[in-house]
Amino acid sequence: MQTDSATGSAEGLVVALDIGGTKIAGALVDGDGRILLRTRRATPAREDGETVMGAVEDVVATLAASPLWEAAGAVGIGSAGPVDAHRGTVSPVNVPGWRDYPLVDRVRRATGGRPVTLVGDGVAMTAAEHWLGAAKGHDNALCLVVSTGVGGGLVLGGRLHPGPTGNAGHIGHIAVDLDGDPCACGGRGCVERIASGPHLARRALENGWRPGPDGDTTAAAVAAAARAGDPAAVASFERAAQALAAGIAATAALVEIDIAVVGGGVAGAGEVLFAPLRRSLASYATLSFVRNLTVVPALTGTDAGLLGAAAAARSADVEGSWARRAS
Incomplete structure (x- = not known):
């Protein structure tokens, strides 16, 4: 210990x-x-x-x-x-x-x-970011953890809004691809099935990306390849970003958030994720009351x-x- x-x-x-x-x-x-x-x-x-x-x-x-x-x-x-x-x-x-x-x-x-x-854990991350992190001072926010899974939580009207059982804001199981792959939750085409680290890496492998001599097939390795310009790695992050953007925009349209804070291991990819995420969000969050929605990295880390x-x-x-x- x-x-x-x-x-x-x-x-x-x-x-x-x-x-x-x-x-x-x-x-x-x-x-x-x-x-x-x-x-x-x-x-x-x-x-x-x-x-x-x-x-x-x-x-x-x-x-x-x-x-x-x-x-x-x-x-x-x-x-x-x-x-x-x-x-x-x-x-x-x-x-x-x-x-x-x-x-x-x-x-x-x-x-x-x-x-x-x-x-x-998604609500905990949201509470941390609202108290001390990137969502501090925001009354209406969505905070996401993008890692092995995709979780999240909501701040509405200046307060945490975890829902009756503590699971509100679980953006990972919003369906964004009606004909998508089955998800472990029993649904189909969920954000998590596309944007989580393991699925992001799987998609890159299926489309031609190959790991280096160390055999590392994690999302972090895909991010390194994307920075180096590998087209399959870049495409996998763009697809993940598109799924996240669709889920964020749907949430914003439903409850009028003004900021989305993204943390977790996959967010550690930096602009490899955030640049396509912002581009995709601009094409999904088009209504007047969600058009100014911002997306930023989490600050409270581990x-x-x-x-x-x-x-x-x-x-x-x-x-x-x-x-x-x-x-």
Whole structure:
């Protein structure tokens, strides 16, 4: 387990947990968004549910050993989904041992009865970007995570809008190709099926791109090839950008957002993604009330999950039945 600490104020301190298929991260975060203590361990994703929970409890125990622990008043969790924040359960696709797992109740017990707020990882990233990142100051925003999957969350009227179960804004499963390939969700032609890292790389390979001597077939390798001018790599990013633009424009037309913030590993491609994304968006977002929509990179980086979990824990007045808080 890796642990790091920093100095800062304990004012407004909360416990933040970021739970995904590869890592379980924990932190103590103050009211200004400074991470005063952090720790993480690998997710035993292929083990049974109790083994996975044991890893969460290990992370909590490391945080609880800090002198700052007693000052932490609440707990926020950003988890891979689907989540059901109303019931306090999670069923991450990439953690088979957790199906309708009562994560809120288990974390509440592990943290000495503190109130617990659960959100999906896309909503957590949105909360982080609205609090401290590129969506700060925007009352109506869509934030996207484009990585192994494509997730997202909404800010409407200046507040997070996660919906009744915590999954609102899940742009990855908007259908943008009516005759497209089947998606793992059961639908067809979803944004995720076109724009996620694995599918972006698959499309490049199918159309003639070949990896270098290292055999790297990730989206990052496709991005490097696109920068070098490989036509199949360029075309794959343009197709991904088109799918993202269609989903963003549809969302903007529905709820009138004025900014879309894009983070995640695929967004690390930079202008290889953002240049065609802006071009495509200009041809999809044409109505007067969405024409000025801007698209920008996320700013909170790899800390988005922890900062978003902390923001969720601090937001007791978030509108809607989206979080189960147990005291």
